[in-house]
Amino acid sequence: MYLYTITRKGVSMVEMIIDSTIIILYFLGMIGVGYWGYRRSETLEDYFVAGRNIPLWMYVPVMSAIILGGASTVGGGGLGYEYGVSGAWLVIWLGAGIAVIGVLISTDLVNLGAYTLGDVLERRFDEYSGTVGALIAGVYALTIAITQIIAIGTALNALFDVGLTLMIVTAGVIVVVYTALGGMLSVTITDFVQWFIMTVGVFLLALPLGLIEVGGVSGLSAELDPSFFSPTGIGVSTIISYFLLYFLGIMIGQDIWQRVFTADSPRTARLGNIATGVYAVVYGVATAVLGMIALVLFPTLENPDMALPLMVLEIIPVGLSGLILAGFISAMMSTADSALLASSTLFTNDVYKRFVNPDASDKRYTRISRLLIFVLGIGATATAVWIGDVVAALTLAYNLLVGAIFIPILGAFFWNRATWQGALSSIIISNTAVVLGMGYYGFQSDLPIIIGLVTSLAIFVSVSLLTDPPSSDKVDQWLTSTEDTPQLD
Secondary structure (H helix, E strand, O other): OOOOOOOOOOOOHHHHHHHHHHHHHHHHHHHHHHHHHHHHOOOHHHHHHHHHOEOHHHHHHHHHHHHOOOOOOHHHHHHHHHHHHHHHHHHHHHHHHHHHHHHHOHHHHHHHOOOOHHHHHHHHOOHHHHHHHHHHHHHHHHHHHHHHHHHHHHHHHHHHOOOHHHHHHHHHHHHHHHHHHHHHHHHHHHHHHHHHHHHHHHHHHHHHHHHHHHOHHHHHHHHOOHHHHOOOOOOHHHHHHHHHHHHHHHOOOHHHHHHHOOEOOHHHHHHHHHHHHHHHHHHHHHHHHHHHHHHHHOOOOOOHHHHHHHHHHHHOOOOHHHHHHHHHHHHHHHHHHHHHHHHHHHHHHHHHHHHHOOOOOHHHHHHHHHHHHHHHHHHHHHHHHHOOOHHHHHHHHHHHHHHHHHHHHHHHHHOOOOOHHHHHHHHHHHHHHHHHHHHHHOOOOOHHHHHHHHHHHHHHHHHHHHOOOOOHHHHHHOOOOOOOOOOOO
16 A cells, blocks of 8 residues: 655644544544444344334435445546546446346345345355355455445545554544444444535535636636546446446445345335435536546646545635545445445354354344454454555455356346256356456456356356256245245255
8 A cells, every 4th residue: 555645735733633623523423323323222133234114214325325435435536537527437337236226126125024145045045055145245345344444544644644554443443343333223323424424525515616616617628638528538448347347246235235124115225226326326427527626626646546635625624624524534434334244244144143053042143243343343454454455355356246146146036947056056156267267367357257247147047947946935935035044945
């Protein structure tokens, strides 16, 4: 990692303290919410899925907060700085994936009454498919948490001008503490607050004040090359790559599904996901435009990801700049806490509960999940300090998630002839194909994920057709059963 710091021209020590104090008070508030959640989480459903009673007016903000993390906010601004409005494609595909979940499978997900992606695979196929799928999804979720902790630490380093390592550790500790204490109840409240702050920060403060600074849209157009306003300026191949990674990946992420499980009704999940998708598209365009504004103001930045924090610190009045930076940090924290809880839920529900102690009480499972959050959080923070290539790690996680389990999950919902043998063999063989593909073609190539998808489809279909079909009762009942898990024939 490189160490980036920002010098704030003409800003007194008192003014810097004001902005810093806003961030510190915000962090203390997050820990306070974690303690509130700890006192309110009485059941396993409270801890894992917030009691399954989140209404539409809250569901849309908290789902939005999950997907609009560091990659969407700071990273999206960096892409806007480099490529213009076409830098929004990453977030556009995330939003489109969320909307498709709402249209295709959100009703079924809510009716299942499940906790994890592994639950869904087990009920439709078998426990081994569920476990292997859960392990892949768990590694993916943990990798997302690691990248967000690094992003938060980098933003804090920009504000406080303290060592990056210390800021990463601070970020990790805060996220781990409030997530472990209150589980999904705490994450829901903090995500709602974080969504509000980042929405105000981006749409009501940073965007209008930034446009004023550069003379409005006309001033921006006059300063930048026309290619910055082209929807394909980033390159068609990159747009396709983002589709394969982010559109398909977001559709099967445990952090996303776990939020769907919190909806108080299928209608809330369906409408909420569609509305979240629309919001994400608008948000993606806004952050790309903010990156373009930063390019006009600071045309020689070495690190494009620092475009938004630098612009905020330099042109936004003291106090308000602290609020906007809190919004950026909020976006990262909302993704980090959901990803960390998702990984803990997967390992608790699909490994510990399934194979180690299947008859324990809800209190026992809650304690195990809290312990896992602390253990995984410490590991994630340590990895965030020492990791060398975040992009490579994130690409690895997305490649495995999409290449290995996207087809079996799609088949679970839409192909009655699919069998557990087809699902399990598809997950294992395509996972191997993705790893070998990345070893041969490298992390930057799209071929490993394409190879994984093609392999997964071929194995899933052929093995399913060559094995005995599942009983009609199992296929008909699995989407409505919330108590009994189908067993192997």
